[in-house]
Amino acid sequence: MPSVPIPGETETKTNNIYIEYMNIADSYMDLNKYDKAVEFYTYALKNKNIFWTCYYKLGRAYVFAKKYKEARKIYNRLLKRDVNNTDLQISIAYLYAMEGKIESAINIYEYLCGKEQNNADILVNYINVLIADERMDDAKTKFAELQERFPDNANIENLNKIINTDTEENEESNKEKEDVDSNN
Numbered sequence: 001m002p003s004v005p006i007p008g009e010t011e012t013k014t015n016n017i018y019i020e021y022m023n024i025a026d027s028y029m030d031l032n033k034y035d036k037a038v039e040f041y042t043y044a045l046k047n048k049n050i051f052w053t054c055y056y057k058l059g060r061a062y063v064f065a066k067k068y069k070e071a072r073k074i075y076n077r078l079l080k081r082d083v084n085n086t087d088l089q090i091s092i093a094y095l096y097a098m099e100g101k102i103e104s105a106i107n108i109y110e111y112l113c114g115k116e117q118n119n120a121d122i123l124v125n126y127i128n129v130l131i132a133d134e135r136m137d138d139a140k141t142k143f144a145e146l147q148e149r150f151p152d153n154a155n156i157e158n159l160n161k162i163i164n165t166d167t168e169e170n171e172e173s174n175k176e177k178e179d180v181d182s183n184n
Contacts, residue, residue: 018047022054025061034065052078063091068098086116093125102133113142120150124159131162139163 025040041058045051059074072095079088093108109126116122123146130139143159150156 015047015049018044019050022047022050022057025054025057029057029061029064032064034061037061038065038067052081059091063095066098068095071095072099086112086119090122090125093129097129097132102129105129106133120146120153120155123150124153124155127159131159136163 021040021044025037025044028034028037028040038058038061041054041061044054045058047054055074056078059071059078062068062071062074072092075088075092075095079085079092082088089108089112093105093112096102096108097105106126106129109122109129112119112122113126123142127139127142127146130136130142140163143163146153146159147156
């Protein structure tokens with residue numbers, strides 16, 4: 001007796017293959033093989049039922065692969081679908097910082113600090129970006145805000161060391177300049 005195709009069986013098999021691609025990509029992520037994960041997430045994108053999940057995961061794989069520009073493109077597209085998603089906004093700010101586009105990162109963190117005033121992590125990230133851009137006066141101002149609003153934050157000690165180290169280096173540099181000036 002000839003086999004009779006079951007309606008929808010081919011489509012189900014195809015969808016299962018794409019789900020397996022996503023599972024393989026997830027496994028590559030667990031193994032820190034991000035380029036392979038990118039490859040398999042890209043295959044899995046062909047399944048419209050898991051497209052957005054895979055697309056987000058593809059963005060994460062790009063982040064871990066240090067392909068920040070590609071990740072940012074994905075996160076920006078996702079943000080257009082969910083304009084109030086703070087996590088995506090934070091991710092985009094982080095990606096700008098990693099790309100060396102510090103001014104863009106600062107602008108987003110500044111906006112997010114106003115929008116999410118009870119989120120200490122955003123303020124900490126903002127301070128770190130200010131420090132990276134050597135805007136120590138602004139970093140000190142935001143650090144004082146962090147200490148006042150979130151006195152139990154685990155990052156205070158490390159940030160305090162960074163900020164105080166910078167202050168001490170500036171004081172030493174100024175003293176050396178004064179010594180040179182007084183000897184001339």
